[in-house]
């Protein structure tokens with residue numbers, strides 16, 4: 333199957349499992365968008381020629397979200413939260429960093445992702461095909477481990493207290509053309525804080541949005557942008573694998589989120605939108621996301 337056909341199938345299956353929600357993103361449907369200022373420290377200059385990572389300031393949009401494709405789900409049912417950032421570049425172009433509060437993804441390839449959604453379809457009818465799912469998890473143990481983690485995972489207490497991972501690796505490319513694998517990590521200025529599942533279920537729908545609005549009304553909500561520097565043995569093609577904890581981290585910038593920006597709701601935060609000085613890794617899930625996000629965008633815009 334061609335990559336774009338597989339992406340159509342994946343989006344069709346998301347709709348089958350979670351419903352079609354007119355005008356909404358087909359994943360991370362509920363969220364809130366903001367304006368931000370990004371200040372690059374300049375410490376990435378030796379590793380990449382990317383213009384927004386040279387010492388200085390740029391403007392950005394940020395969208396916080398709950399992972400569910402169903403916008404009516406309670407905040408607690410989406411322990412994975414998203415933080416998508418789009419930087420405006422001096423040449424009029426843009427580039428994105430899209431993060432979630434999990435360091436890994438549950439499927440290694442687009443085919444596995446789409447196959448798993450095909451099985452999940454039966455959950456909706458209240459008759460989970462346990463045999464099929466068990467077979468699938470036996471074939472893909474990395475997915476089983478991740479799904480177990482999600483079950484145990486605690487949501488951040490606020491969008492402002494989450495740590496957001498790019499999950500995929502990217503390459504920084506320096507002036508001489510040398511490539512260095514990196515992963516991004518947004519670290520909150522506030523202490524990292526999570527919610528117990530018991531506290532999370534008490535929260536009314538939309539409480540995360542109300543909380544972040546309150547915080548921003550009082551002053552900027554701040555994040556630090558770190559890159560984790562990969563070593564040659566670290567996998568760059570597998571989003572189900574974390575890199576070892578002891579990898580060097582470099583702080584390359586600070587983000588101050590300052591005001592609401594509903595106009596950013598239309599943005600497609602395609603993680604493959606990189607700029608000169610940065611390249612996507614070979615990770616097939618990362619590259620698949622380009623088509624999936626385009627299709628979701630087409631569908632949601634045609635419904636407005």
Ligand code: HEM
Pocket residue numbers: 342356357358359360363395396397413414415416430431432437442445497498499571599600601617620621624625628629632
């Ligand atoms: C097979 C893999 C994946 C598929 C098919 C997929 C699909 C989607 C779709 C359809 C959207 C909505 C796009 C739009 O309408 O603008 C979306 C949004 C999002 N996805 Fe994924 N996704 C995948 C993997 C991931 C991974 C690995 C991450 C981890 C960083 C991620 C994080 C997000 C976030 C944070 C958003 C919200 C972006 C925003 O605020 O607009 N996704 N995803």
